[in-house]
Amino acid sequence: MSQTIFYILASLSIISALFVVFSKIPIYSVLWLIVCFFTIAGHYVMLNAQFMAIVHIIVYAGAIMVLFLFTVMLLNLNKESEPHKRTYLKFAAILSAGVLFLTLLAAFKSTNLTPYQLPEVNEVGYIQNVGIKLFTDYLLPFEISSILFLSAMIGAVVLAKKEK
Amino acid sequence: MNEILILMKSEWVLLLIIIIFLFIKVGSTEWKNENLLYLANILLLINFILGFVLNTDGIIFDEMFKTNSLICLEKNILNLGTLLISLQSYHWLKNHKHVAEFYMLLLSTLLGMFFMISSNNLLMFYLGLELSTIPLAALANFDLHKRQSSEAAFKLIISSALSSGLLLFGISLLYGTSGTLNLSEISQHLNGSNLQLFAFILLLAGFAFKISAVPFHLWTADVYEGSPVAVTSYLSVISKGAVLFVFVSVLYTVFKSLGIAWQNMLILLSVLTMIIGNLFAIRQNNIKRLLAYSSIAQVGFILAGISGCSQLGTTSVIYFILIYVFSNLGAFGVVSIISSTTGKETISDYKGLYKSNPFLSWTITIALFSLAGIPPTAGFFGKFFLIMSAAQNGNYLFISIAALNMVISLYYYLILVKAIFMDKNEQAIEKIHVPILPKIAMLICTAGIIIVGLYGEIYEYIFKLSFGY
Numbered sequence: 001m002s003q004t005i006f007y008i009l010a011s012l013s014i015i016s017a018l019f020v021v022f023s024k025i026p027i028y029s030v031l032w033l034i035v036c037f038f039t040i041a042g043h044y045v046m047l048n049a050q051f052m053a054i055v056h057i058i059v060y061a062g063a064i065m066v067l068f069l070f071t072v073m074l075l076n077l078n079k080e081s082e083p084h085k086r087t088y089l090k091f092a093a094i095l096s097a098g099v100l101f102l103t104l105l106a107a108f109k110s111t112n113l114t115p116y117q118l119p120e121v122n123e124v125g126y127i128q129n130v131g132i133k134l135f136t137d138y139l140l141p142f143e144i145s146s147i148l149f150l151s152a153m154i155g156a157v158v159l160a161k162k163e164k
Numbered sequence: 165m166n167e168i169l170i171l172m173k174s175e176w177v178l179l180l181i182i183i184i185f186l187f188i189k190v191g192s193t194e195w196k197n198e199n200l201l202y203l204a205n206i207l208l209l210i211n212f213i214l215g216f217v218l219n220t221d222g223i224i225f226d227e228m229f230k231t232n233s234l235i236c237l238e239k240n241i242l243n244l245g246t247l248l249i250s251l252q253s254y255h256w257l258k259n260h261k262h263v264a265e266f267y268m269l270l271l272s273t274l275l276g277m278f279f280m281i282s283s284n285n286l287l288m289f290y291l292g293l294e295l296s297t298i299p300l301a302a303l304a305n306f307d308l309h310k311r312q313s314s315e316a317a318f319k320l321i322i323s324s325a326l327s328s329g330l331l332l333f334g335i336s337l338l339y340g341t342s343g344t345l346n347l348s349e350i351s352q353h354l355n356g357s358n359l360q361l362f363a364f365i366l367l368l369a370g371f372a373f374k375i376s377a378v379p380f381h382l383w384t385a386d387v388y389e390g391s392p393v394a395v396t397s398y399l400s401v402i403s404k405g406a407v408l409f410v411f412v413s414v415l416y417t418v419f420k421s422l423g424i425a426w427q428n429m430l431i432l433l434s435v436l437t438m439i440i441g442n443l444f445a446i447r448q449n450n451i452k453r454l455l456a457y458s459s460i461a462q463v464g465f466i467l468a469g470i471s472g473c474s475q476l477g478t479t480s481v482i483y484f485i486l487i488y489v490f491s492n493l494g495a496f497g498v499v500s501i502i503s504s505t506t507g508k509e510t511i512s513d514y515k516g517l518y519k520s521n522p523f524l525s526w527t528i529t530i531a532l533f534s535l536a537g538i539p540p541t542a543g544f545f546g547k548f549f550l551i552m553s554a555a556q557n558g559n560y561l562f563i564s565i566a567a568l569n570m571v572i573s574l575y576y577y578l579i580l581v582k583a584i585f586m587d588k589n590e591q592a593i594e595k596i597h598v599p600i601l602p603k604i605a606m607l608i609c610t611a612g613i614i615i616v617g618l619y620g621e622i623y624e625y626i627f628k629l630s631f632g633y
Contacts, residue, residue: 103362104362106358107358107359107361107362108359110357110358110359111341111357111358111359111360112357113340113341113359137226138287139225140225140228140229140288141228141287141288141291144276144279144288144291144292144295145291147179147182147272147275147295148272148276148291148294148295148298150272151268151269151272151273151295151298151299152298152299152302154265154268154269154299154302155265155269155298155299155301155302155303156302157265158262158265158269158302158306158308159302159305159308159317
């Protein structure tokens with residue numbers, strides 16, 4: 001059962017990701033990206049990480065995508081403006097991407113991966129457990145990310161502030 | 165609790181300085197730029213001195229953070245470089261509106277590098293790397309009215325996002341195959357399967373982006389040219405040095421069992437980096453671009469040293485980076501003062517500099533000699549040890565290519581020296597008054613270039629601390 005759901009979700013997310021890249025109109029790309037984020041949130045639920053799924057939808061599909069949409073609308077990108085690439089560049093890009101894909105596929109095929117084991121505790125993804133983990137085992141990374149946000153904020157303020 | 169305070173003391177001090185600047189900025193009193201700069205330099209000096217006391221070994225936070233004498237030494241080198249850059253940028257920052265922000269961003273990147281060096285966990289490593297690159301993009305844009313500066317920031321953030329993506333993909337595959345993020349546990353779970361090799365290549369590509377080794381170097385010249393000189397020197401010395409420190413330790417301790425795979429990759433990368441860095445440097449006319457390509461070529465030599473796989477490799481890399489801090493910052497210090505007073509940055513502008521500014525000319529000449537590796541300067545000894553380390557594999561074709569590249573690099577360094585001393589120029593740069601702080605920084609650099617090479621104890625000391633293969 002869960003395997004069927006996984007395959008459906010995975011193919012949906014790949015198809016929507018492809019549409020993001022292939023859409024000629026930026027607004028459509030952004031909308032397909034929202035679909036892609038929702039399918040990824042579905043993966044989180046399947047991994048028993050409900051809290052992550054909800055946060056993913058709220059932050060990515062909610063806040064960030066709204067920003068994206070605003071930017072696309074304000075910049076009036078709603079037309080084809082992509083510069084034309086030369087043929088040999090396209091050919092080289094296809095070739096190297098294909099080789100990379102082949103290597104990745106071969107690497108996956110030839111490696112024995114141990115099957116995924118579900119964690120014994122069922123409430124692994126609940127907010128309480130995530131919080132306990134964050135403030136015990138992962139305390140240091142958690143605090144460092146707060147410094148990262150502080151410095152990113154300072155940088156953004158400096159760049160965005162109007163010169164007097 | 166006490167342990168956390170002592171083992172993480174360099175991080176605590178840096179965090180404290182960042183918070184001091186935050187409060188100064190938020191507070192109601194307006195600080196004069198001069199006072200703020202003096203305060204910043206004094207705090208950085210204190211930070212540098214504190215790096216020498218209370219150095220103990222230990223692992224804390226569930227094996228996420230480790231420290232030992234070698235890591236403390238690496239942090240001291242980075243502290244020294246940051247102090248020198250701060251002294252040199254006095255002249256540029258004096259008239260800048262955002263001095264406090266400059267130091268907050270600069271020190272948070274330094275903090276990120278410290279965490280990266282001390283990390284014993286891939287999550288910590290990744291966070292430290294991000295903390296050390298994202299504020300740098302804002303710093304690259306600090307010439308707020310210049311379009312070129314914004315372009316540099318944009319290129320930096322895009323390319324570092326791409327390299328973080330590669331790195332994260334590699335980390336996730338590594339996590340999938342080994343089931344842990346702890347570096348010492350990963351090294352036990354490495355079995356050389358194809359997927360792990362692939363993950364390792366992705367990790368290597370991420371690293372190569374950060375140190376701008378050749379197939380991944382395309383962002384370097386544009387970013388270096390567009391950013392303010394202080395940030396350029398920071399990018400080329402401090403952030404590169406920090407990533408190289410981590411690179412050596414990750415290769416030598418974690419990926420030791422894949423050694424046969426990465427040794428040949430490193431030799432290939434090193435040859436490409438040296439040749440392309442040098443050949444492109446010859447064609448440059450802008451001095452910042454020239455130094456950018458020269459720094460790419462220097463990374464090629466460092467990679468050659470790493471490919472030696474021995475204790476000599478570690479030692480020579482750390483020793484060379486110490487020398488590189490002095491020599492590159494000596495060159496950038498002069499470029500910085502000339503660029504911020506006259507705005508001139510091309511090689512032809514430097515013609516006849518010796519007539520008007522003998523002090524600046526001598527400083528940059530000694531620094532360039534050291535970068536080129538001419539004997540009495542420290543650069544010669546640094547390159548000598550790097551090549552000696554590379555020679556341990558017995559790959560003499562590789563060594564001769566490296567030696568040939570030293571000759572090529574001499575050509576473009578000497579073009580600049582010739583322009584300064586021998587060429588005549590009607591509109592030569594006028595006499596520049598060098599403020600006291602940049603002057604101190606230049607003197608320290610010159611002294612460092614001479615002393616580090618001739619005083620052998622320093623090399624012995626690093627050798628004693630560093631780890632083998």
